[in-house]
Amino acid sequence: MKNEYALQLNNISKxxxxxxxxxxxxxxxxxxxxxxxxxxxxxxSGSGKSTFxxxxxxxxxxxxxxxxxxxxxxxxxxxxxLVKIRREKIGFIFQNHHLLPFLTAKEQLTxxxxxNKKNGRSKMNADEMLDDLGLSGCANKYPSKMSGGEKQRVAxxxxxxxxxxxxxTDEPTASLDGKRxxxxxxxxxxxxxxxxxxxxxxxxxxxxxxxVDVVYRLENATLKRVVNQ
Numbered sequence: 001m002k003n004e005y006a007l008q009l010n011n012i013s014k015x016x017x018x019x020x021x022x023x024x025x026x027x028x029x030x031x032x033x034x035x036x037x038x039x040x041x042x043x044x045s046g047s048g049k050s051t052f053x054x055x056x057x058x059x060x061x062x063x064x065x066x067x068x069x070x071x072x073x074x075x076x077x078x079x080x081x082l083v084k085i086r087r088e089k090i091g092f093i094f095q096n097h098h099l100l101p102f103l104t105a106k107e108q109l110t111x112x113x114x115x116n117k118k119n120g121r122s123k124m125n126a127d128e129m130l131d132d133l134g135l136s137g138c139a140n141k142y143p144s145k146m147s148g149g150e151k152q153r154v155a156x157x158x159x160x161x162x163x164x165x166x167x168x169t170d171e172p173t174a175s176l177d178g179k180r181x182x183x184x185x186x187x188x189x190x191x192x193x194x195x196x197x198x199x200x201x202x203x204x205x206x207x208x209x210x211x212v213d214v215v216y217r218l219e220n221a222t223l224k225r226v227v228n229q
Contacts, residue, residue, distance in 0.1 A: 005068075006165045006198035007033040007056060012065035014051055025051050026062070027221035033166070033198040038189055040201045040209055042226070043218035049202045050170065052218060056200060057090050057168045058082045070165035087115065091159030091197075093169035093188065097151040099143040105130060105154045106139040112161045124195075129157045132194075133187055149180045153187060160191055167192060167199040178207060185211050 014026040025048040033039055043049050054060035055067060058074050067074040070089040074082065099108055109126040130139055133153045143151055152172065159167055169188060173181030185201070185208040192199045201212065209215050215226040 004034060005032045006035045006070060007031075007200070008066075008068040009052075009056060010066045010068070012052075012055060012062045012067070014048070014055065014060075015063050024221050026055075026223075028065075029218075029221075029223045030065075031056075031200075031216070031223060033200060035165075035198050036193055036196045037214070038192045038199045038201070038212045040203055040212040040215045041218055041223070042203060042206070042209070042215060045204075047218050048221060049218050052223075053168055053170055053200065053202050056166070057092060058086050088162060089165045091162070091164040091167045093155055093159045093167065093172055095171040095174045097143070097155040099151055099154060099158075101143050104140050104142055105135055105146070105150075105157075108154055108158050109161050112158055124161050124163060126157075126161070129160060130154075132191070133157050148176060149184065152176065152184050156184070156187055156191065160195060160197070163195070165198065167197050169199065169201045171203055171205075172201065173203065173205045173208060181205060182208055182211075 009029065009031045012026055012029045015022050015024045029052065041049055041052065051060065055062050058067070058069065069085060072085060072089070074085065103111055106126050109129060130136055133156060135150065135153055135157065138146055138150050138154065146154070172184050172188065176184060188199065189211050216223050217226050
């Protein structure tokens with residue numbers, strides 16, 4: 001039976017030792033995200049949102065609990081396998097675009113595809129993706145010639161290029177003004193729905209919460225759904 005969830009975090013805990021004291025960052029946190037579902041996680045600074053996203057993206061291992069992405073369980077996987085899972089099953093959109101300065105907008109996308117030629121998954125078309133995000137005019141531009149909004153849109157396109165199961169985005173509006181920040185989240189939502197991807201966005205920007213399907217609040221190491229956001 002096929003798993004109906006693209007991403008599952010089951011009873012996740014994360015703690016660190018600080019001398020004789022143990023700091024609990026996450027305590028028995030669980031979350032399930034279906035394909036096509038766009039979820040936001042909010043909470044005060046230092047509440048563990050980035051830690052949670054890093055665990056969901058196989059960048060950090062939990063102290064306890066398990067993570068399943070696209071039907072694959074991540075717990076106790078070897079590092080080499082985690083790299084492969086991140087590359088093939090997860091698309092990242094960071095606060096800063098992290099574009100390669102020596103590649104044009106189109107090359108940013110085709111480079112990602114070339115890295116994954118053998119993964120057997122259907123890919124997105126670079127030209128179509130750029131056009132879909134209003135970036136056709138930027139296809140041959142280098143990042144130094146793009147505006148902040150254009151670079152962030154290229155980063156969004158890049159995250160979808162390998163047809164991942166899950167999209168994870170960390171504060172995508174932080175470096176943009178209110179209008180452009182909202183436009184960026186609208187574009188993420190459009191692509192999530194169009195390509196039926198599970199997506200989690202960590203954000204402090206409450207002005208964009210109406211664009212997501214569900215809002216959760218992470219505070220005091222626990223995750224709770226926000227009702228009537």
